[in-house]
Amino acid sequence: MSRKKIQIILVLASLSLVALLGTQGVWLSKAYSAQERAFNHSVQVALTNVADQLLTQNGQSPATAKPIQQLASNYFIAELNAPIDPAQAAELLQQQLAQRQLKEPYEFGLYNGLDDTLMFGRFVPATRQMAAAQEESPVIKHEKEGSAPMYNLAVVFPTKTSFILKEMEFWWYSSGALLVVVLFFAYTMVQILREKRLAELKTDFINNLTHELQTPITNIGLASEVLRKRAETLPAERLTRYHELIYSENERLRAQVERVLQMATMESRELVLKKETVDLHALLQQTSDNLAPRLQQRVGHLRLDLQATQPLVHADSLHVANALYSLLDNAEKYSPQAPDIEVSTRDVEQGVLISIKDRGVGIKKEFQKFLFDKFYRVPTGNVHDVKGFGLGLSYVKAIMDAHHGQVTVESAEQEGTCFRLVLPI
Structure with a gap:
């Protein structure tokens, strides 16, 4: 299948999934709104019934009651402007809410109809055990001299949102x-x-x-x-x-x-390392000497700046030498002019840092993340001046991983490349 067909399939499938997720989001929003409307309706019906019964018991006509007001998402108030017995109001409210399967905790209070002063209040837990609630949370009464006992009933559901979300299981x-x-x-x-x-x-x-x-x-x-x-x-x-x-x-x-x-x-994970004590400085000198004839043909230079004070590592000398030579080989091949290569070592906390720096063609930032992939070669259009299989850097990465080391690259186009290897001591 061609890349273009894969891209078309990917775009169409992505658009379909986005549309599907959008539809699901709309349905979730509608489901939440429907659950909230049902909750609000049940509360308003319960409070209406409570208000009618309280007014009837006080010898007043239910027709005089105002509609239930919803002042906030979870705050409802019934304007009764009538004397109310708190215990009677609490019992009626509990019964009406229980009949409508509203088993969430709530707070209710009686407010003075003249100045909205809280006169009575109670928190009712979700257990709905009235006797226990009365024992644990006795009615709190705040009396205010000179005020008429004309009360309004208010109810707050502190866990309304979580209740609705739970209903949307x-x-x-x-x-x-x-x-x-x-x-x-x-x-x-x-x-x-x-x-x-x-x-x-x-x-x-x-x-x-x-x-x-x-x-x-x-x-x-x-x-x-x-x-x-x-x-x-x-x-x-x-x-x-x-x-x-x-x-x-x-x-x-x-x-x-x-x-x-x-x-x-x-x-195939059959790589077996024959580790021994290896002098990295001697290994670098040897691999540099192997590259010397090619550098002489191109009038190139290779400088060694070996400053590490502890160059001895426990490693497979053959594989490490091959990895180092692969990097030096690339530094020479990808230098269109006379190669100018600098190899340095220094001590770091993790072990020994080896830097191999050239002044060649460099690598664009967009290609650097693929450098250590197997078979990958930096695109050069239709020009293939440098031969290779795309295996060198993946080999270097595999050898460093096998030695519990690391390899990183820093490069800029037309400014050269620097590979850094860290081998534990």
Whole structure:
């Protein structure tokens, strides 16, 4: 499947999920509003019945009562302007709320109808045991001389919101299921894109491998053919040159195959480290000497600034040397002008810090996060001046992880690159 088709599918699926989540959000809002309206209606009916009964018991007509007012989301008031017995009001209120399955705790009070002074108040817990409530929370009475005993009844539900949310239990389950579907979809799409990218990288790797192997095989074949047909007539100088060509190309081919096999071994988790005490300074000197002939051909320079006071580490010298050479090799290959490479060491808290810095082409910020991925090579358009499989840096990362170390990169386009390795002592 092409990248364009995957992008179209991803966009359409994302839009569908956004629409689905939006619809679920709208339904949640509507469900909450419906539950709140039902709660408010039940409270208003209960308070209306309480008000009618209190007025009737006081010899007044219920028709004189004003409608129940909702002054806030959880605050209701019945304007009675009549003398009320607090115990009677508490009992009626409890009965009416219980009949409508409103089992949440509430606070009620009687206010002076003239100046809204609180005259009586009580908190009623959710247990609804009236006798216990009266014993634990006796009626509090505040009398005010000279005021007429004309009261209004007010009720507050402090846990109204949590009650409504609890009543929406089905909606929360459905929303949770939808969220699981969304997360699963997101994970699936990430995996698809990752596999697609890995497939592209492997395709590039196979193409690079084909070209990289084809060149030494072709050179070996040509030199062997010449030696097979004309070995007796060739001068000694040309014979030596063909022999050296076969040897060097064979070594090149062996090194390429070895690198691929190393990565295959690490991928199958069969990498076995033969750790020993290794002098990093000596190892850096050795790998630098191996790179010296190529630097001389390009009039390049490599400086060693080895300041670490404790260069001895417990590591696999072969793999560490290969990792260091891979970084030095990149520093040389990606320097279009005469290579200028600086290798330094110093002590850090975690162990020994090795820095390999060049002044080459550098790497754009957007590509740096992929550098240590297997088969990844920084895009260069249609120009492929530098050969490789995209395995070098992933090998370096794998070796550092195996030694419980770390590798980081700092680079800017056309300003060079600096790789930093930290190996524990």
